[in-house]
Amino acid sequence: MEDLAKTYFFEGITDRERAIFEGAITLAAIRHQFVGVPICKDGKIVKTLEAAIKKTMLLQPFKKDVIVKIDYDLIKGEKKHPYDYESLKARHMDIRVIVQYGRANAILRMRYVPELDFNLMYVEKAEEVSST
Amino acid sequence: MEDLAKTYFFEGITDRERAIFEGAITLAAIRHQFVGVPICKDGKIVKTLEAAIKKTMLLQPFKKDVIVKIDYDLIKGEKKHPYDYESLKARHMDIRVIVQYGRANAILRMRYVPELDFNLMYVEKAEEVSST
Amino acid sequence: MEDLAKTYFFEGITDRERAIFEGAITLAAIRHQFVGVPICKDGKIVKTLEAAIKKTMLLQPFKKDVIVKIDYDLIKGEKKHPYDYESLKARHMDIRVIVQYGRANAILRMRYVPELDFNLMYVEKAEEVSST
Amino acid sequence: MEDLAKTYFFEGITDRERAIFEGAITLAAIRHQFVGVPICKDGKIVKTLEAAIKKTMLLQPFKKDVIVKIDYDLIKGEKKHPYDYESLKARHMDIRVIVQYGRANAILRMRYVPELDFNLMYVEKAEEVSST
Numbered sequence: 001m002e003d004l005a006k007t008y009f010f011e012g013i014t015d016r017e018r019a020i021f022e023g024a025i026t027l028a029a030i031r032h033q034f035v036g037v038p039i040c041k042d043g044k045i046v047k048t049l050e051a052a053i054k055k056t057m058l059l060q061p062f063k064k065d066v067i068v069k070i071d072y073d074l075i076k077g078e079k080k081h082p083y084d085y086e087s088l089k090a091r092h093m094d095i096r097v098i099v100q101y102g103r104a105n106a107i108l109r110m111r112y113v114p115e116l117d118f119n120l121m122y123v124e125k126a127e128e129v130s131s132t
Numbered sequence: 133m134e135d136l137a138k139t140y141f142f143e144g145i146t147d148r149e150r151a152i153f154e155g156a157i158t159l160a161a162i163r164h165q166f167v168g169v170p171i172c173k174d175g176k177i178v179k180t181l182e183a184a185i186k187k188t189m190l191l192q193p194f195k196k197d198v199i200v201k202i203d204y205d206l207i208k209g210e211k212k213h214p215y216d217y218e219s220l221k222a223r224h225m226d227i228r229v230i231v232q233y234g235r236a237n238a239i240l241r242m243r244y245v246p247e248l249d250f251n252l253m254y255v256e257k258a259e260e261v262s263s264t
Numbered sequence: 265m266e267d268l269a270k271t272y273f274f275e276g277i278t279d280r281e282r283a284i285f286e287g288a289i290t291l292a293a294i295r296h297q298f299v300g301v302p303i304c305k306d307g308k309i310v311k312t313l314e315a316a317i318k319k320t321m322l323l324q325p326f327k328k329d330v331i332v333k334i335d336y337d338l339i340k341g342e343k344k345h346p347y348d349y350e351s352l353k354a355r356h357m358d359i360r361v362i363v364q365y366g367r368a369n370a371i372l373r374m375r376y377v378p379e380l381d382f383n384l385m386y387v388e389k390a391e392e393v394s395s396t
Numbered sequence: 397m398e399d400l401a402k403t404y405f406f407e408g409i410t411d412r413e414r415a416i417f418e419g420a421i422t423l424a425a426i427r428h429q430f431v432g433v434p435i436c437k438d439g440k441i442v443k444t445l446e447a448a449i450k451k452t453m454l455l456q457p458f459k460k461d462v463i464v465k466i467d468y469d470l471i472k473g474e475k476k477h478p479y480d481y482e483s484l485k486a487r488h489m490d491i492r493v494i495v496q497y498g499r500a501n502a503i504l505r506m507r508y509v510p511e512l513d514f515n516l517m518y519v520e521k522a523e524e525v526s527s528t
Contacts, residue, residue: 003214004214005512009518009519010521024417024420025420025423025424028422031425033169035299035351037165037188044187052185056169059170059172059217060217076381082194090351116400121421122401123405123409136380141387142389149280153387154288159292160289163432164292164295167431168432219431219486245269255281257274269479293434298429303452308451313452316444319444319445320444321434323434323435324434345400347401
């Protein structure tokens with residue numbers, strides 16, 4: 001698909017940089033949009049939320065795939081009483097965003113990293129396929 | 133289900149007041165949580181998002197039903213190019229939250245009201261069934 | 265100020281119910297809007313965020329006051345390295361929303377309740393001043 | 397400041413790519429976190445919100461500056477009645493995020509682009525200072 005926005009980017013941006021840029025936007029969008037949603041240890045609810053995050057976020061430009069895993073072993077509630085649920089936290093999620101832009105592709109990830117005690121976003125892989 | 137939180141509320145709150153309170157929380161939660169999600173004129177994506185909002189928000193206390201309609205006639209994008217989508221707005225939604233608390237039930241609603249040019253939240257109905 | 269929205273509410277809603285309704289909306293709006301904002305143990309940053317929450321949320325209808333306390337003893341980061349900060353959580357906040365509607369006023373509150381292990385929203389007080 | 401997270405990124409990522417990555421995260425975080433906040437044509441409220449966005453988002457790693465302009469000519473409400481305000485939209489904002497990472501720096505931007513009818517995020521500039 002044609003990139004109507006290309007002229008707004010600085011000249012000299014590489015395809016790999018652009019792929020990283022587009023993936024980072026989606027990672028941060030997921031984190032800041034969905035943290036706070038009510039959630040509990042119910043597979044059907046969790047699956048529906050994962051599907052909604054995936055399908056809506058795939059709309060953002062140049063996404064090839066968005067893989068969202070909510071680890072419900074970490075979630076407390078089983079809805080035995082009205083207050084037995086909790087809110088989605090970044091810590092509950094392991095997300096991979098796969099981007100293709102021009103000749104480049106990139107895998108971006110967010111997951112909780114115990115060593116840093118931080119929900120880290122990082123670039124797992126980025127490559128530009130050389131034209132031959 | 134037993135209301136573990138009852139003692140934190142002021143003495144003398146009626147069941148009808150409590151039902152209104154619980155419904156208002158869910159209306160505002162939906163509005164401030166989900167506005168901004170990427171969306172386009174694609175029935176499958178819209179249905180998945182509606183289902184995720186409904187199922188997660190039903191976890192909040194004393195909800196009997198949560199009815200979420202996203203009017204996709206109002207949505208612009210058909211995803212013909214990478215930037216052909218938009219963000220969910222309060223204006224796109226018509227929401228009903230149905231609450232039952234004790235002997236009371238209430239219907240709370242949010243929808244765009246053209247006369248006010250405002251996405252209004254209001255109490256459509258609230259009643260307390262008299263014990264006999 | 266005149267209530268342009270009054271006609272949309274069911275007939276027979278009391279001023280006290282309306283005050284509770286308006287307060288509940290603001291409590292839930294604060295929770296679902298601001299949870300996730302980056303934060304650290306820095307008084308100036310915390311004060312600025314508290315002020316922004318207060319001033320913007322006072323715009324919602326019939327608010328007399330919005331009191332936001334972020335307990336930064338609970339916040340980890342002191343920004344000694346790039347990842348030394350955290351995200352605002354409901355647990356960090358103690359919020360009071362004070363509403364006046366017609367002859368009624370109400371105090372709504374959200375705070376972490378250890379006994380429930382829950383960030384509870386509740387109605388602390390509501391009263392209708394009798395006309396004489 | 398030392399980059400504790402460096403080992404999680406793929407080997408071979410350039411400083412310029414990392415600067416772009418970190419900036420993109422903050423742009424998207426601002427958009428998905430703050431869209432929906434109540435706002436009106438009141439300079440003091442707008443300034444306080446701009447300051448809160450700036451100060452909290454500067455906490456994210458490797459930010460040199462975050463410049464947030466909310467164009468309140470675009471905002472409708474002047475608070476003449478209880479419903480005379482609106483919600484912050486991406487369209488109201490012009491944001492620049494300035495990042496420094498290693499030998500690279502980058503300027504990332506989000507603004508409404510009329511030609512695309514889209515609130516575009518893009519990389520305005522990125523450069524790596526060559527060591528000599």
